[in-house]
Amino acid sequence: MANFIEVRDVVKQYDGHMALNHVSVDVPEGCIYGLLGPNGAGKTSLIRIINLITRPDSGTVTLDGHLIVEDDVRHIGYLPEERGLYKKMKVGDQIVYLARLKGMPKADAQREMLDWLDRFDLSEWRDKKLEALSKGMQQKVQFIATVIHHPKLLIFDEPFSGFDPVNADQLKAEILRLNEQGSTILFSTHNMESVEAVCERISLINHSQVVLEGRVDDIRQQHKKNIIAVDLAPGAKLEANDRLFGLTPPPPGSRETWIQLADGVAVRDAIAWLNEHNQLTGFHEVLPSMHEIFVETVKG
Amino acid sequence: MEKLKLIIAREYMSTVSSKSFIVMTILMPVLMLLIVAVPLAIGYLNDAGSDVEKVAVIDETGRYGQAIKATDLFEFVTLRGDTVGDPRQFYDKASGSLAAVVVIPRDVDSTAQVTVFSDKTVNMSLKSHIARSLSDTITQAHIAAYGVPNLQKMIDEANVDVDVKSVKWSDDGSETESSTEIAMVIGMILAFLTYMFVLMYGAMIMNGVIEEKTNRIVEVIVSSCKPFQLMMGKIIGVALVGLTQLAIWTVVMGVITSVVGAVLGVNLLTMSPSSMSPEAMAAMNEAQGFDMSGVLQAVMGVNYLQIFTCFVLYFIGGYLLYAALFAAFGSAVDQASDASQFTSPIIIIMIVALYAGMACIENPNGPMAVWCSIIPFTSPVVMMVRLPYDVPFWQLALSVVLLFATAAALVWVAARIYRTGILLYGKKTSFKEILRWIK
Numbered sequence: 001m002a003n004f005i006e007v008r009d010v011v012k013q014y015d016g017h018m019a020l021n022h023v024s025v026d027v028p029e030g031c032i033y034g035l036l037g038p039n040g041a042g043k044t045s046l047i048r049i050i051n052l053i054t055r056p057d058s059g060t061v062t063l064d065g066h067l068i069v070e071d072d073v074r075h076i077g078y079l080p081e082e083r084g085l086y087k088k089m090k091v092g093d094q095i096v097y098l099a100r101l102k103g104m105p106k107a108d109a110q111r112e113m114l115d116w117l118d119r120f121d122l123s124e125w126r127d128k129k130l131e132a133l134s135k136g137m138q139q140k141v142q143f144i145a146t147v148i149h150h151p152k153l154l155i156f157d158e159p160f161s162g163f164d165p166v167n168a169d170q171l172k173a174e175i176l177r178l179n180e181q182g183s184t185i186l187f188s189t190h191n192m193e194s195v196e197a198v199c200e201r202i203s204l205i206n207h208s209q210v211v212l213e214g215r216v217d218d219i220r221q222q223h224k225k226n227i228i229a230v231d232l233a234p235g236a237k238l239e240a241n242d243r244l245f246g247l248t249p250p251p252p253g254s255r256e257t258w259i260q261l262a263d264g265v266a267v268r269d270a271i272a273w274l275n276e277h278n279q280l281t282g283f284h285e286v287l288p289s290m291h292e293i294f295v296e297t298v299k300g
Numbered sequence: 301m302e303k304l305k306l307i308i309a310r311e312y313m314s315t316v317s318s319k320s321f322i323v324m325t326i327l328m329p330v331l332m333l334l335i336v337a338v339p340l341a342i343g344y345l346n347d348a349g350s351d352v353e354k355v356a357v358i359d360e361t362g363r364y365g366q367a368i369k370a371t372d373l374f375e376f377v378t379l380r381g382d383t384v385g386d387p388r389q390f391y392d393k394a395s396g397s398l399a400a401v402v403v404i405p406r407d408v409d410s411t412a413q414v415t416v417f418s419d420k421t422v423n424m425s426l427k428s429h430i431a432r433s434l435s436d437t438i439t440q441a442h443i444a445a446y447g448v449p450n451l452q453k454m455i456d457e458a459n460v461d462v463d464v465k466s467v468k469w470s471d472d473g474s475e476t477e478s479s480t481e482i483a484m485v486i487g488m489i490l491a492f493l494t495y496m497f498v499l500m501y502g503a504m505i506m507n508g509v510i511e512e513k514t515n516r517i518v519e520v521i522v523s524s525c526k527p528f529q530l531m532m533g534k535i536i537g538v539a540l541v542g543l544t545q546l547a548i549w550t551v552v553m554g555v556i557t558s559v560v561g562a563v564l565g566v567n568l569l570t571m572s573p574s575s576m577s578p579e580a581m582a583a584m585n586e587a588q589g590f591d592m593s594g595v596l597q598a599v600m601g602v603n604y605l606q607i608f609t610c611f612v613l614y615f616i617g618g619y620l621l622y623a624a625l626f627a628a629f630g631s632a633v634d635q636a637s638d639a640s641q642f643t644s645p646i647i648i649i650m651i652v653a654l655y656a657g658m659a660c661i662e663n664p665n666g667p668m669a670v671w672c673s674i675i676p677f678t679s680p681v682v683m684m685v686r687l688p689y690d691v692p693f694w695q696l697a698l699s700v701v702l703l704f705a706t707a708a709a710l711v712w713v714a715a716r717i718y719r720t721g722i723l724l725y726g727k728k729t730s731f732k733e734i735l736r737w738i739k
């Protein structure tokens with residue numbers, strides 16, 4: 001799969017503070033890509049560079065095979081973390097205005113605006129000023145304004161913050177639908193659950209540098225600690241075998257039994273032994289959550 | 301370009317359709333009307349409601365009492381005052397029907413003093429009416445007393461009012477009556493208009509920038525267009541809003557004054573009764589040493605083409621220059637209340653320019669006037685005032701070129717401040733920091 005976005009060796013400095021230190025990120029076409037990192041790590045700086053809001057001090061950004069230029073903003077939709085729209089402007093006018101700023105013809109913008117308002121049950125609010133809407137509705141309007149011009153690249157900065165669970169699910173479904181239709185999606189977030197649920201690949205940025213990059217599945221495999229959760233028949237007690245595995249406590253609140261394999265022991269050997277000596281009813285490999293990997297990597 | 305047009309259109313439409321704009325546009329002419337109409341109405345009510353009051357005049361001289369004629373408010377009853385003791389007796393006799401008693405003493409010719417008695421504070425208009433009437437009559441009596449024939453005429457002829465007429469020699473030797481004062485007044489008014497416009501709408505630009513920044517809409521917009529386009533869109537859009545508002549005010553004020561004038565039978569602009577006869581008008585003008593036809597001639601003689609060409613140039617240049625500063629400073633703060641540290645220097649410069657313009661009336665070709673008419677921050681006012689005094693072409697050209705060069709440079713600088721400022725939050729920005737953004 002070709003890379004839709006290639007960030008190469010980007011450096012950005014503000015007043016002597018290094019915001020991005022030789023950062024490179026490749027986002028394959030059609031991918032849902034997570035940009036992770038603690039606050040102040042440089043995620044927003046990188047997003048602003050991809051968005052052409054600011055220029056890097058050095059390094060390049062390539063979009064769809066060519067160096068990114070001013071006109072490419074029409075192919076990008078951006079939902080900033082700090083949401084903002086004109087409070088005194090009517091909902092419909094506002095969406096059409098933002099779509100036209102992205103280069104969409106007026107008639108198309110009008111038609112799409114009506115479709116989208118309908119999809120989000122906001123049709124009756126079209127001629128109301130934005131300030132009359134609830135916060136959740138305003139967020140939806142902002143989402144529509146982000147995606148209305150059919151961007152090939154969608155950048156969401158903390159998209160789910162401020163949404164209630166029902167709306168968050170609706171939003172997630174829409175994002176996945178846009179992805180199926182071919183949009184490449186870049187998430188910037190520290191909500192690790194959403195990363196595991198939707199992202200194929202991630203880059204973890206810490207202290208202005210990429211410290212971890214790759215497919216989510218691969219990263220979890222790489223960080224696994226050979227832990228297996230075993231289910232035993234009710235009342236049965238686990239018989240240990242120090243040569244094959246040791247006991248390790250599950251996270252607080254869990255009633256599972258976890259074992260950690262000794263070095264060089266294959267899963268099948270351990271399971272075979274367990275099956276022989278215990279009333280084993282089930283087992284599954286425990287992979288570290290992205291949350292754990294994040295915390296572990298950032299704390300380093 | 302397409303995006304700039306969109307931004308201008310949005311800026312214009314959203315402001316013009318906003319409640320505050322509509323209210324302000326309506327309220328202003330109403331306010332102006334009230335300022336003019338209320339004193340008139342009060343004066344009218346003041347006179348209309350009151351009855352004619354009787355005033356007794358006790359004339360001990362027996363010569364001057366008749367000189368005080370009745371007015372709309374007072375009626376005078378003259379009594380021979382040979383037998384006067386205490387004037388109070390007359391007052392009491394007429395109990396209530398007399399408003400006051402005037403005593404003209406026997407020796408009024410030498411003392412030039414009369415007394416008004418009343419149980420109330422004596423009305424100002426009554427006092428001045430009596431003083432005027434008696435002064436004229438007694439003066440005439442004195443002149444007559446000298447017994448010189450035609451003395452009054454001689455005095456009138458001896459009184460000289462010198463009128464200074466200015467004539468300008470053109471290069472070909474012909475003479476034209478100069479109209480410098482009128483031209484200068486027009487220039488001053490136009491320059492003042494420029495500055496009022498800059499102050500009012502400059503603040504509107506700044507508040508708009510601050511609003512977009514605090515709304516956080518700005519990050520969405522600049523992901524679609526260049527910050528420069530957003531800034532220029534705002535500056536141009538607000539200028540169009542301002543021109544619209546001025547146009548509406550002009551039309552509305554014109555309509556209101558003519559309607560109200562027709563209803564009240566008064567021309568509000570000149571504040572003189574329209575029923576006044578031409579002779580009275582001429583007499584009034586003569587009395588004030590004011591030659592109406594001369595003024596008209598001078599008004600016609602002004603070089604309007606030059607004045608208005610320059611006005612348009614200085615208006616655009618001056619507006620751009622200051623608007624850029626307002627936009628830049630708006631981007632540097634988080635809320636309007638923090639902006640004063642940046643706006644007060646602008647306002648001080650503008651006030652200096654206005655005073656320099658006024659001082660320039662005294663000495664339009666002095667070094668200060670010349671310098672201030674070339675320096676871009678003050679030239680929109682000072683040059684407009686200097687224009688009628690045959691400013692050398694090189695000075696005018698230099699001034700206009702400098703103004704536009706500076707405006708362009710400031711727009712460029714402002715754009716650099718703006719694009720950094722709008723994305724920076726929660727920081728108190730200083731002048732020093734802003735200078736760093738420009739680099």
